[in-house]
Amino acid sequence: MKKNNRQAYLFIAPFVIVFLTFNIYPIFLTLYYSLTNYSGMGGIDQADFVGFNNYVRLFSDRYFYQAFFNTIRIWGLNFVVQMLIALGLALLFSDIRLKLKGIGLFRALFYLPNIITIASVALLFSILLDWNHGGLNQMMLSLGLIDRPINWLNSPVYAQSAVALIGAWMWFGNSFIVLLAGISGISKDFYEAALIDGATWLQSFKYITIPQLKPILLYVLITSIIGGLQIFDLPMLLTDGNGSPQGALNTMVLYLYNQAFKYNNFGYAATIAYGLFFITVAFSAITFRTMYRKQV
Numbered sequence: 001m002k003k004n005n006r007q008a009y010l011f012i013a014p015f016v017i018v019f020l021t022f023n024i025y026p027i028f029l030t031l032y033y034s035l036t037n038y039s040g041m042g043g044i045d046q047a048d049f050v051g052f053n054n055y056v057r058l059f060s061d062r063y064f065y066q067a068f069f070n071t072i073r074i075w076g077l078n079f080v081v082q083m084l085i086a087l088g089l090a091l092l093f094s095d096i097r098l099k100l101k102g103i104g105l106f107r108a109l110f111y112l113p114n115i116i117t118i119a120s121v122a123l124l125f126s127i128l129l130d131w132n133h134g135g136l137n138q139m140m141l142s143l144g145l146i147d148r149p150i151n152w153l154n155s156p157v158y159a160q161s162a163v164a165l166i167g168a169w170m171w172f173g174n175s176f177i178v179l180l181a182g183i184s185g186i187s188k189d190f191y192e193a194a195l196i197d198g199a200t201w202l203q204s205f206k207y208i209t210i211p212q213l214k215p216i217l218l219y220v221l222i223t224s225i226i227g228g229l230q231i232f233d234l235p236m237l238l239t240d241g242n243g244s245p246q247g248a249l250n251t252m253v254l255y256l257y258n259q260a261f262k263y264n265n266f267g268y269a270a271t272i273a274y275g276l277f278f279i280t281v282a283f284s285a286i287t288f289r290t291m292y293r294k295q296v
Helices: 002-033 053-059 062-094 104-115 118-128 135-141 156-184 188-196 201-228 233-238 252-261 267-289
Strands: none
Touching: 002 267, 053 267, 062 104, 062 201, 062 252, 062 267, 104 118, 104 156, 118 135, 118 156, 118 233, 156 201, 156 233, 188 201, 201 267, 233 252, 252 267
């Protein structure tokens, strides 16, 4: 038995070594960086230990607060639009009254934007949203919806809305598949009994679908929070990488990236990373507590 145990340890040793090296070690190294003024130049032994000075600076950093609220606004609009589309489509395709066919094809089509590289998506929408020759402006001008071209990526409101809606377009397919799987797992007996009793669609949705779907909704919401608070690639690629226009696309991760790789403030960037971690944990805990407050 002991020999078998030793062989088992040998089999899992590669995973454990890789996990400790690339997952656990960076976490503690980043924590140490956050307590120093490390600039990225030379060895870490050349950095001065500053204790919690970086964390004190973070609490009074107005640019970090700006990045935080920018991220919340972008994520909030993204999540609302994404969930409305995904949940609406999931309800439509799972409705026993309609019995729609071709669900496999639609699943693939809806999920397709999720597998396109973010660089390709950013290039596509930068062309579509171009001020002078973009397809969106040209279409709206031809339809008489606007009198002159709109500089979509030079207005804080339009730029944030554009990033949020592009993200919703990319990710609604993933949410749709998860929600559809959750709704499909609900026993059809509930809906048939409700239909026989004369319940309306809205009543079935409120008293059957939502309570039964709560664990799936919690999963989608928390994963959306984790992903949404880490938004970086689209704001980075659509504009100058500094958060333009007027800092509206300066998200928390973009601010972290610029502090580390543009200004060489690796110690402070590590502090921002831990600040982002605690914010994500707090939001996730509040979400869980809110959705399961009666049980808790």
